[in-house]
Amino acid sequence: MPGTTTRTFDVVVIGAGPVGENVADRTTAAGLDTVIIESELIGGECSYWACDPSKALLRPALLHSDLRGVPGLERAADQALDTAAVFKHRDAMASEWDDSSQVEWLNQAGISLIRGHGRLAGPKEVTVTTPEGDVLLVTARHAVAVCTGTSAALPPLPDLDALRPWTSREATSAKAAPARLAVLGAGVVAAEMATAWQALGSQVTLIAREPGLLPRVEDFAAELVTERLRESGVEFRFDSGIAAAARRGGSAGSDSEFDAGSDSSSDSGEVHITLVDGTELVVDELLLATGRAPRTEDIGLETVGLKPGDWLATDDMFTVDEVAGEWLYAVGDVNRRALFTHQGKYQARIAGAVIAARAHRRPLDIRRWSRFVGTADRAAVPQVVFTDPEIASVGLTTAEAERTGQVVDVVDYEIGRVAGAVQYRTDYRGHARLVIDRRRQTVVGATFAGPGVAELLHSATIAIAGEVPVERLWHAVPAFPTISEVWLRLLETYRDSAAATL
Structure with a gap:
């Protein structure tokens, strides 16, 4: 029979993807003895099966398409992609599905690692079944963070x-x-x-x-x-x-x-x-x-009064709503607030700081934090869809604004009319839209579609998260000739519209 061993840490993190790694990094840096538990590869879905390998497959395809609109390179676009080279690059981006470098990082950061399947066993307790069949009981002095992410949601097809x-x-x-x-x-x-x-x-x-x-x-x-x-x-x-x-x-x-x-x-x-x-x-x-489903089916939620397989709702400190005592946290995709790696890592930085503050009995300005987190996690969530063309968006779409009853102005501009876009490719096809709160005169949504627009997104995210007035945006001067000049054209279009109050 496998043996049972008990170990105690300040913080226990279940899941060693980017989210779990960031929680553990923040709590360890704050002086808390932290262990991370993982049954698969350290680095998680994003590193081996999602963000990194998918973009490694997509980048050559998008660049190959762009060649058709660049003078002097059209013939190169007629050549088929070297798929073997693309797959080799993809494999390198996925670290050949070898997590040894990630393990080395954990060691350098001072984060303990237990490989195995972690399950909650009650308040501040986690059992871990190791690959060898041993069972460990891991207890937390302060917090347990569930960072197990999601898996593919499959349709009800037979067999x-x-x-x-x-x-x-x-x-x-x-x-x-x-x-x-x-x-x-x-x-x-x-x-x-x-x-x-x-x-x-x-x-x-x-x-x-x-x-x-x-x-x-x-x-x-x-x-x-x-x-x-x-x-x-x-x-x-x-x-x-x-x-x-x-x-x-x-x-x-x-x-x-x-x-x-x-x-x-x-x-x-x-x-x-x-x-x-x-x-x-x-x-x-x-x-x-x-679609995606939360990886919570077999992590022991029933031992703390929660339903296995459910998403884990949290407050803005990422404490699980239905569990008393401020010891259980759900961070990243598993809480369904914003299913993006970058948002999960942002949440992890907040959660790590909150866990550390509570452990060290430092005061938290909950109202201030909630305002900022609410903006970053709901109102200003950026996303890039790496298709041909790219789609970069943040905040509300037109339909979402209408559905929620917000009074907004919608401003559109064809990106291909900007000099920097024509420099990018001569047959540039793209479009930009701003959604502007009519009363506050601030941007609440932005969408850019076209080659190379991903790099426009952070400026829009800052405008929304910072609630920058449109009047102030006029004084953020875009460089010429770049695609970012579309910001100036959008503001000019808004100024010239009947709804503008500039």
């Missing part, structure tokens, strides 16, 4: 095990492009992976129950991406869905959910799909990009 679909993990780690790839979904993962794999040689068919792509962004941005994907050869089946799917022929393949770097060119059989309208498709792989 999913036999179907062996791709999730985002397989889509970012496959070693070869399937000849035919079906993508189920209309969100960011679906759009980005359709962009990447079409460029890498797959014939992509995107299936969505929604009437269009990217339903949560401004319509003009979604339309630009859809148009470009269609031009690249992606086929769309909107207002549709999958009624049935089955894999026929081929070997059983790997049962491992974590089979990083799998070779999709192996004989895995074909996937036969029946759509809701009776249409049949045959593809080599099916990617299910149908």
Whole structure:
């Protein structure tokens, strides 16, 4: 029988992704003895199966597309991508799925590590089942932080095990492009992976129950991406869905959910799909990009009065709402406030500071912190969709402003009319929109769609988070000739509109 050992720390962190690492870094730096518990790779989903490898696949595809609009480089765009080089770069960005450098960082930071599956066992207690089968009881003097993130939410298709679909993990780690790839979904993962794999040689068919792509962004941005994907050869089946799917022929393949770097060119059989309208498709792989679910099913929530599998609601200090005593924290995607790595790391910095302050009995200005956190985590959440073209957005969309009853002015400008955009590529297609609070005369939303617009986003985030008046923005002078000159054009358009009060 495996033995049981008890260890005690000031702070216990469950989950060693970027969020858990940042919580542990902040509490350790504040002098608290901290341990981090992880059952997979140190560095988490973002490092090995999401942010880093997906952008490594997408960047060559986007740059290849941009070449067509740069004088003197058009012929280079006619050459196919060197997929072997792209995959090699992707593997390097994912550290070859080796976390030794991350472990070294933990050691240098003075953070303890226990590998194994952590489960709450009651207030300030966590049991850890190690890979060797030993069971440790880890107790916290001050706090336990749940930073377990999310996993792919799968639709209720029958016989999913036999179907062996791709999730985002397989889509970012496959070693070869399937000849035919079906993508189920209309969100960011679906759009980005359709962009990447079409460029890498797959014939992509995107299936969505929604009437269009990217339903949560401004319509003009979604339309630009859809148009470009269609031009690249992606086929769309909107207002549709999958009624049935089955894999026929081929070997059983790997049962491992974590089979990083799998070779999709192996004989895995074909996937036969029946759509809701009776249409049949045959593809080599099916990617299910149908959302995310919290990784809380088996972390012992029932031992502290919570329901396994639920999202963990928190206050603005990231203390779990329904657990008394200010000892349990939920940080990052698992609290469903903003499912982005950058937001999770921001939350981790706040949570680490709060845990340290409470442990050292230092006063917290809760009202001040809540105001700032509420802005950063709700009103000014930035996002980049790395499609062709890119979409960079922060704050409210037009539809969200209307839905919440805010009185706003909407200002639009074609980015291709800016000199810096034409320098970027001669056939630049892009659009910018500001959503402005009419009463306060501050920007509450911004969306940019076009090549290279990701670098415009932080200026918009600062404008919203800082509640900078439009009158003051006039004195932030954009450099010429850059795409950022679109800010000046947007302000001029607003000044010239009847609604402006400048």
